[in-house]
Amino acid sequence: MKDKSSYNTEMAQAYETNARISIPTYDALFGMVQSYFRAEISGEAASVLVVGAGGGQELSTWGPANPEWRFTGVDISAEMLKIAQHKTNQLDMANRVNLIHGTITDLPEADAAFDAASCILVLHFIDNVQEKLELLRSIHERMKPGAPFVLVSAYGDREGTELKDRLHVWRSFWLEAGRSTSIVNEMVNTGIMKISFLPEKQIEGLLQDSGFTHITKFFVTGLFGGWICQAGSNGADIECEV
Numbered sequence: 001m002k003d004k005s006s007y008n009t010e011m012a013q014a015y016e017t018n019a020r021i022s023i024p025t026y027d028a029l030f031g032m033v034q035s036y037f038r039a040e041i042s043g044e045a046a047s048v049l050v051v052g053a054g055g056g057q058e059l060s061t062w063g064p065a066n067p068e069w070r071f072t073g074v075d076i077s078a079e080m081l082k083i084a085q086h087k088t089n090q091l092d093m094a095n096r097v098n099l100i101h102g103t104i105t106d107l108p109e110a111d112a113a114f115d116a117a118s119c120i121l122v123l124h125f126i127d128n129v130q131e132k133l134e135l136l137r138s139i140h141e142r143m144k145p146g147a148p149f150v151l152v153s154a155y156g157d158r159e160g161t162e163l164k165d166r167l168h169v170w171r172s173f174w175l176e177a178g179r180s181t182s183i184v185n186e187m188v189n190t191g192i193m194k195i196s197f198l199p200e201k202q203i204e205g206l207l208q209d210s211g212f213t214h215i216t217k218f219f220v221t222g223l224f225g226g227w228i229c230q231a232g233s234n235g236a237d238i239e240c241e242v
C-alpha cells in the first residue's frame, strides 16, 4: 500500500471516466451522502467505515470538507486500493485514513463502533444473496446504534419491464458518451447484465434483516439505486429470511 510507484494512472483515469458515464450523477451522489452524514452525525469528530473504498471517491469527497472525520476503508482489490491510497496521499490525509486490503472480516476487532458507514457500488458484485446479507450484517455489527448507513447498488427485477427500461436509459448514457452501438451491446451482454441485480424490495429486506431501520430510498440513476438507513439498537436477535 505504501508503494506509490505501482499506482496505475491509466486504470485510475478509466475508473474516474467510466463511473461518471455509467452514473451521470456520480459526483452529486457523494455530495448527497456527505450532507446526510453531516446531518446525522452528532459532533464534528466521527469514524467512518467505507466498504469498497477502492477508487477513493468517498475519501476524496468527504475527507477535505470534514477534517475531524477519520476513515477506515476496506476493499478486496489491491489495484483499486492503490487509487485510494494515491488520493489519500495527494490530499495529505494519510494520518486519518486506514486502508485495509480484504473484506470487512479483516477489520481489527477493536474497530466496532463506527459513527457512519457506506457501501457504495459494491453489493451487486456479490452474487450470493446469503453473502450479501452477511456483509450487511457485518457492517451493522460494527456501527454505533442509530448511526447512519448508506447503501448504493444496482437493483431491479430481471423478469420485469422496469429494469429493461432502466437498462435502455443506461445504454443511452454510453451512446451519448461516444461508444458505438456494438460496443454498448457487448458491455450489456458481457458486463453489466452479469452483475447481481435484486429487486428493491429484496434489498430493503436484506437491510432490515441485517438490523437497519428507517430504510428509505433516496437515489436512482439508470441501473443504480441508493438507500439511507440507521443501525438499529441490537443486531444480535435478528432473524435471517432471504
Ligand SMILES: C[S@@+](CC[C@H](N)C(=O)[O-])C[C@H]1O[C@@H](n2cnc3c(N)ncnc32)[C@H](O)[C@@H]1O
Pocket: 019, 051, 052, 053, 054, 055, 056, 057, 058, 074, 075, 076, 077, 080, 081, 102, 103, 104, 119, 120, 121, 122, 125, 126, 135
Ligand atoms: C465500482 S467500485 C466502487 C468504489 C467506490 N465505492 C466508488 O463508489 O467509487 C467497487 C469496489 O468494491 C470492491 N469490492 C467488491 N466486493 C467487495 C467486498 N466483498 N468487500 C470489499 N470491497 C469489495 C471492488 O474491489 C471495487 O474496488
